[in-house]
Amino acid sequence: xxxxxxxxxxxxxxxxxxxxxxDSISPGRRIWQRFKRNRLGxxxxxxxxxxxxxxxxxxxxxxxxxxxxxxxxxxxFPIVKDYPETTFGGDFQSNTxxxxxxxxxxxxxxxxxxxxxxxxxxxxxxxxxxxxxxxxRPSTTNWLGTDxxxxxxxxxxxxxxxxxxxxxxxxxxxxxxxxxxxxxVQGYFGGRTDxxxxxLVEIWSSLPDLYLLIIFASIFEPTLFLLFILLSLFGWLGLxxxxxxxxxxxxxxxxxxxxxxxxxxxxxxIWRHVLPNSLTPLITFLPFRMSAAILAxxxxxxxxxxxxxxxxxxxxxxxxxxxxxxxxxxxxSTFTVLVVTLLLLTFMGDALRNALDKKLSDASLSxxxx
Amino acid sequence: MLSIENLSxxxxxxxxxxxxxxxxxxxxxxxxxxxxxxxxxxxxxxxxKLVGSAQTSGRIMxxxxxxxxxxxxxxxxxxxxxxxxxxxxxxxxxxxLFTIGQQIGESLRLHEGLDRRDAxxxxxxxxxxxxxxxxERRINSFPHQLSGGxxxxxxxxxALACRPKLLLADEPTTALDVTVRKQxxxxxxxxxxxxxxxxxxxxLLITHDLxxxxxxxxxxxxxxxxxxxxxxxxxxxxxxxxxxxxxxxxDSEPQRDIEPVPRNAKPVLEVSGLAVDYHxxxxxxxxxxxxxxxxxxxxxxxxxxxxxxxxxxxxxxxxxxTLASxxxxxxYASEGEIHIDGRALAxxxxxxxxxxxxxxxxxxxQDPYGSLSPRMTxxxxxxxxxxxHRPDMDATxxxxxxxxxxxxxxxxxxxxxxxxxxFSGGxxxxIAIARALAVEPEMLVLDEPTSALDVSxxxxxxxxxTRLQKKYNLSYLFITHDLAVMRAMAHRVMVMKDGxxxxxxxxxxxxxxxxxxYTRALLEASMLS
Numbered sequence: 085x086x087x088x089x090x091x092x093x094x095x096x097x098x099x100x101x102x103x104x105x106x107d108s109i110s111p112g113r114r115i116w117q118r119f120k121r122n123r124l125g126x127x128x129x130x131x132x133x134x135x136x137x138x139x140x141x142x143x144x145x146x147x148x149x150x151x152x153x154x155x156x157x158x159x160x161f162p163i164v165k166d167y168p169e170t171t172f173g174g175d176f177q178s179n180t181x182x183x184x185x186x187x188x189x190x191x192x193x194x195x196x197x198x199x200x201x202x203x204x205x206x207x208x209x210x211x212x213x214x215x216x217x218x219x220x221r222p223s224t225t226n227w228l229g230t231d232x233x234x235x236x237x238x239x240x241x242x243x244x245x246x247x248x249x250x251x252x253x254x255x256x257x258x259x260x261x262x263x264x265x266x267x268x269v270q271g272y273f274g275g276r277t278d279x280x281x282x283x284l285v286e287i288w289s290s291l292p293d294l295y296l297l298i299i300f301a302s303i304f305e306p307t308l309f310l311l312f313i314l315l316s317l318f319g320w321l322g323l324x325x326x327x328x329x330x331x332x333x334x335x336x337x338x339x340x341x342x343x344x345x346x347x348x349x350x351x352x353x354i355w356r357h358v359l360p361n362s363l364t365p366l367i368t369f370l371p372f373r374m375s376a377a378i379l380a381x382x383x384x385x386x387x388x389x390x391x392x393x394x395x396x397x398x399x400x401x402x403x404x405x406x407x408x409x410x411x412x413x414x415x416x417s418t419f420t421v422l423v424v425t426l427l428l429l430t431f432m433g434d435a436l437r438n439a440l441d442k443k444l445s446d447a448s449l450s451x452x453x454x
Numbered sequence: 455m456l457s458i459e460n461l462s463x464x465x466x467x468x469x470x471x472x473x474x475x476x477x478x479x480x481x482x483x484x485x486x487x488x489x490x491x492x493x494x495x496x497x498x499x500x501x502x503k504l505v506g507s508a509q510t511s512g513r514i515m516x517x518x519x520x521x522x523x524x525x526x527x528x529x530x531x532x533x534x535x536x537x538x539x540x541x542x543x544x545x546x547x548x549x550x551l552f553t554i555g556q557q558i559g560e561s562l563r564l565h566e567g568l569d570r571r572d573a574x575x576x577x578x579x580x581x582x583x584x585x586x587x588x589x590e591r592r593i594n595s596f597p598h599q600l601s602g603g604x605x606x607x608x609x610x611x612x613a614l615a616c617r618p619k620l621l622l623a624d625e626p627t628t629a630l631d632v633t634v635r636k637q638x639x640x641x642x643x644x645x646x647x648x649x650x651x652x653x654x655x656x657x658l659l660i661t662h663d664l665x666x667x668x669x670x671x672x673x674x675x676x677x678x679x680x681x682x683x684x685x686x687x688x689x690x691x692x693x694x695x696x697x698x699x700x701x702x703x704x705d706s707e708p709q710r711d712i713e714p715v716p717r718n719a720k721p722v723l724e725v726s727g728l729a730v731d732y733h734x735x736x737x738x739x740x741x742x743x744x745x746x747x748x749x750x751x752x753x754x755x756x757x758x759x760x761x762x763x764x765x766x767x768x769x770x771x772x773x774x775x776t777l778a779s780x781x782x783x784x785x786y787a788s789e790g791e792i793h794i795d796g797r798a799l800a801x802x803x804x805x806x807x808x809x810x811x812x813x814x815x816x817x818x819x820q821d822p823y824g825s826l827s828p829r830m831t832x833x834x835x836x837x838x839x840x841x842x843h844r845p846d847m848d849a850t851x852x853x854x855x856x857x858x859x860x861x862x863x864x865x866x867x868x869x870x871x872x873x874x875x876x877f878s879g880g881x882x883x884x885i886a887i888a889r890a891l892a893v894e895p896e897m898l899v900l901d902e903p904t905s906a907l908d909v910s911x912x913x914x915x916x917x918x919x920t921r922l923q924k925k926y927n928l929s930y931l932f933i934t935h936d937l938a939v940m941r942a943m944a945h946r947v948m949v950m951k952d953g954x955x956x957x958x959x960x961x962x963x964x965x966x967x968x969x970x971x972y973t974r975a976l977l978e979a980s981m982l983s
Contacts, residue, residue, distance in 0.1 A: 110873060111829050338825035342889065345782045345899075346839045347812035349805065356838070360829040 118439040125435020128428040139246035146203035146239035149182055153191060153198045183213060203227065205236035207243040207396040219411040229413035231404050235394075237414060241421050243396035248378045248425070251308065255377040256370060258316040263323030264359070264366070270324070271331025272354055278328070285321060293318040301389045308391050315380060323369065330362035337361075364440050371433030375426045382422065398422055455480045455656060456501070456620055461512035463496055463505060463680075470496045470508065472680045478620065480654035483646060485661060485671035485688075487703070489908035493680040494660045498622045501658075502533050517619065535565040538613035542625040544605035548597040554581070554608045555593035558615050565616045580611040585641055602770075603634035607641065614645065617653055621646070624660045631769035632935060636979035639670055662909065664703065665980075668692055676700045706909040708916050708942035712763065713924060715945055719759040721796075722814070722897045722929045723781065728754040728790035730773075730780050750776045752954045754790070758897065761923065763930040765944030765961065767937065767976070773953035774933045778901045781931065782817055795896070813843045816890035820902035822882035826874035832885060833870040836860070839893040859888040863918060880911035887918065897929040904939060916943060937980040941965055949973050 120126050138145065143163065153160040155172055162182065169180045173190045180187060183204060191198045204225065205211065211226075211234050218234040220226055228237035270281040297314055304310055334340060335358055343357045378398075384390035385399025393400070398418055405415025456478040463471040471493040478484045488494040499505045501514055503521055514521040516536065524532065541547035549557060558580060559573035568576065574593065581589035584607040597605055606626065613621055623642065627635040642657065649655035659670060667674055668688060675685040676699065684697040695701045730751040751773045758764045768774045779785035781792060783799055792799040794814055816839075819825040826835055836856045840847060847855065857867035863884040874882055883903060890898055900919070904912040916939065922928060932943055940947060941961060948958040949970065957970040968974045 110831075111875075338819035338821055339827040341779075341782075341784055342817055342819065342825055342886070343827075343838070344784060345812060345815065345817045346893070347809040347842060348838070356830075357827050361827060 115439045119435055122435035122438055125431050125438075128431035128435070132425075132428040132432065135245070136249055139242055139249065142239075142242045142246055143201075145201055146205060146207070146236070146242050147201040148204060148206040148209040150191075150198035150200045153196075155191060155196045157195075181212075183209070183211060185213060203236065203239055203242075205239045207240045208235060208394040209239070210234050211236075219408055219414065222413050228417045229411065231401070231411075231414055232408060237401070237417055240396045240401060241398075241417060244398045244401060245421060245425065247308070247391070247396060248381055248398055249374075251312065251381050252374040252377040254312060255315055255319055255380075256373045258312070259319035259323060259373060259377075260366060260370070262316065262320035264327050266320060267324035267327025267329075268331055268354055268359065268362075271328035272335050272350070272358060274332065274335070278332075285324065289318075289321045291318070297384065297389055306390065306392055308395065311381070311384065311390060315377070319373075319377070323366065323373070326365045326369070327362060330365060331358055334358045334361050368433070368437045368440050371429045371436060375429040375433075378425060378429075455517060455654070456658070457513075457515040458497070458501075459513040459515065461497070461500065461514060462510070463493070463500055464509045464511075465507065469680050471500070474512075474677075474680075474682045476675055476682065476685065478656045478658055480619070480656055481650035482656045482673065483643075483659065483671050484656070484673045484675065485659045485667040486675050486677060487661060487664065487667055488677035489662055489703075489910065491679070492677040494677050495624055497677075498539070498624050498658065498660050501620075501622060502537055502539060503529050531565070534561045534618070535616045536618055537620045537622060538616070538618040539622040539624065540606075540609050540613050540626045543629050544602065544609045545597065545629075547609060548605060550597050553594050553596055554600070554611075558593075558608070558612050561612065561615050576615070577611070580615055581608065583614075583645070584608070584611045585637075586611075602630050603637060606630060606634075606638050610638075610641065610645070614649070617649070617655070619653070619655060621655060621657045622660070623657060625662070626659070627666065628661070628663070632937070633769065633975055633979040635666075639666060643670060664909070676703065702910060706913045708913055708939050710942045711917070711920050712943065712945065713761075715759055715762040719761055721757045721759050722794065723758040723931070724791075724793040724796075725757070725781065726755050726791050726793075728777075728780060728792065729788050730776050730785055731788045750953050751780065754955060756948060756955070756958065758929050758931060760896065760929055761927045762946065763923065763932050763944045765940040765947040766931065766933045766950060767935065767940055767947060768950035769935060769976075771952070772950040774950050775901060776953075777950070778817070778899050778931070778933055782815065782899055783812070809843065813839075813893040814896050815899065816893060816895040816897075817899045817901065818883070818886050818890050818903045820905050822879040822886065822906055825886050826882055826889075828874055831871050831873055832856075832860070835874070835885060836889050836892050839889060843893045855892070856888075859892055860885075862891065862922070863888045864914075878911075879907050880915060883907065883915050884918065887915075887922070891922070891926075894926075895928070897931065899931045899933070901933045902935070903932075905934065905936065912939070919943070937965075937977060949976070 119129075144151065147163065149162040151161075151163050153162055153172075160167060160171070162180065166179050168174075169176045169178055169187065172180055172187055174180065174184075174187060182188070182191075182198070182200075190196070211230070214220060214230070214234055216223075218230050219232050220230040220234070222229040226236050226238070228241065230236055231240070266281065266285065270278045270285075293314070297311075300306075300310065300314055331354075340353060340357050343353050348356070381390060381397070382399040382402065385397040386403050387399075388403070390399055391397050398421065401414060401418040402422075405411070405418055408414060456476075458474060458476045461471055461474045462469060474493075474497060476484075476486075476497075486494045486497065496505055496508075500508075500510060501516075501521065503524070510522055512522070516532070521529070521532070548554070552560075555574055555577045558577040559568075559570065562568045562573040562576055563570070577593050578589045581593055586592050586604055586607050592600070592604070592608075597608070600608060610626075626642065627638050630638060646655060646657050659667070661667060671688050673685065674688050674691045676683050676691075676697065678699045684691065684695065684700045686696070691700065692704065695704055728751060729749060731747040732750050733747055754777060756764065766774045766777060776785060780787045787800075794811055797811060799811065830838075833853070833856055836859055837852055840852050840855060844852075853870070856870065860867050860869065865881060865884055865888070869877075874885070877885065887903075903919070904915050907915060919930070920943070923930060930943070932940070934940055944961045946959065947961050947964045948955050949964070949972070950956065951972050957964065957968065957973050964973065965977070968977055
């Protein structure tokens, strides 16, 4: 060893020691910390997650079946199991209607009891024992009123929100995966692959997707799954351009070239080196893509091209609200839910974009200088 | 004429410049020298009050009035007329949407009230004065139509348009090739002498290049971390530096400390008849169906022996980086053969063989900021090659090896979980070297490994490379444009121009008796003492 290397090691040691005070954080965690610093976006995220988690447990909140029943010394779990009415002293072999005053009387007599959900209606429950005509105004039994068929609006909104968000997430994931795949192949290999890929993308994107949807909706029974497939087929196009651009830029960077001289295969280079450094625009788009997906489903449902009844859906509720303008509780509550959902997603997206902003992060990284 | 008194510039809590005092008298050439982050550019910008978001204190007196107290309209009248500036990168300093003539004419019309036709005529004069051929035609050119040197000349013409009292030159030659660099410096010298005699124009040159300072400046001020540590007439500073930092800077000329290659050393890399073609971008649809290519490398032949450093010298566009890519297998070679350890690179088909061969040859790139993936920890960066080429190692052994490698390149072992952004340029370059060494190669391709580093750091990295070469008997293919580095590092030199090798031989021979006129020009331009 020459005498200088000790010296330089010492100098490096001093320089590094200054970093130990603030523990080393990964770029991902740094983005999360910056995201948290944006109050609006952070709280939007928290509120959205809370609502979403609640909606995932919708069966425990809005259901026409009790959670647990104690009847004649036996335990029953109607929420997961069907019991014929005869079990609880009824006359028929059919499934128990727990809203039937006769059954309610049996379940509450003596030592019997039933633990019920806060809202007594499932999204498709028709209350045959309602005392007011439908659509009914908001009341203590139907918190946000009922629609023309007598179905509880709160319950339909809760389930509809869940369907929308899950659909949005699924569509975002499928669009992102397809977009990354298409963009990565074009951007990384470039040249002829890129040229042909771009032309195919252009042809594909010029297909009229709305007409296709209408045609398919008239040929097949419209289901959520069919809608998902059809929307996925076109959802990746915009994203793949961004991925392609990022890959084109990143593939010529020195660390990618160094990885290739290391003998890594193309897929290893893409997966470990190019992709992680190309994710920024993708992550920025995620909340916006999700709100776009939710809006797409809502509009299709509103037009009657979406999910079949009685699937709970925000678009279908809006349609009903439009047809029953005097039943203001339908349109106003649905509108509120839709606006709040989209606003929360937009705030999150905005905060995420700021957290990922290259200029801001670079300035905070380099700490002055040139 | 210019007098900076107790200037301090603060960004938040950090001082960029601290208590700086500096005088420039009329007709004087002063150089402000320092490494990156020393605050020299901020000082220059503050003379034009162009530093945004900084708290400034002290006084900057220009011809008797304090610039820092001037209002924005007053400053606008001052900028370009009394004080003009030349920037480092003329491509970004010139507006790509306007012709050179429009940009020169702008300040003339603004400050001297000339009309369009007079401004045009003056522009032609100025361009002719700065040595641009065919100024009548060139005045209507857009920046991208000019070469780097011509752009810098146009910048100088712009700066001189309103006959400033003070010219600030911020690294005016750093982005240029050595031969062009010399021409620009000579031009600046000549113009200054002329203007100084007529109007007493002074130049404040901001640079890190000591050769340039010695040739150009009458007085030198040295800055370190925002503090002016020494200021003296040029000769005095170079012959008898007072401050230890100045001594260190002057001492940072790379020292030759390499061992001769044994006569019987076997060749590691043999290249014969290598040629590389680039596909030219197609213009119009007709061209899309034609083969349209441009030959970037012509018939390159050389061999590199074990423990030897072969220096590849050339200016930008000479094909030296293409050569590196072709040798590394990153660029498809249209003709010729590359043999590594006697095996042909092209003849390999199975990925296993390829991997084994790649392990013999690793690379260190120029840009320390681009060569490490920002999303990988140091352990992942260095461990990747190990995991690939040494499957026999388990996680513990691998980690031990990584720590060993880090110590080898002069970094402590406790940085494993850190990310590249936490390291300085020199440290990142060490990490890149550790990554290259991880797979125990016989040969390293060094593509301008020290060009982006400050002189003192550059020297440390060069010493590290020399030490590693001795210890592991490594072969280096050392690509650089810096002849001082080349002289210190290379056993043999290959001079490249326009994709061809024009001269090659032992370093001492080439340095002392170059046979090709281009090599002579290169040597002379690089102003080696």
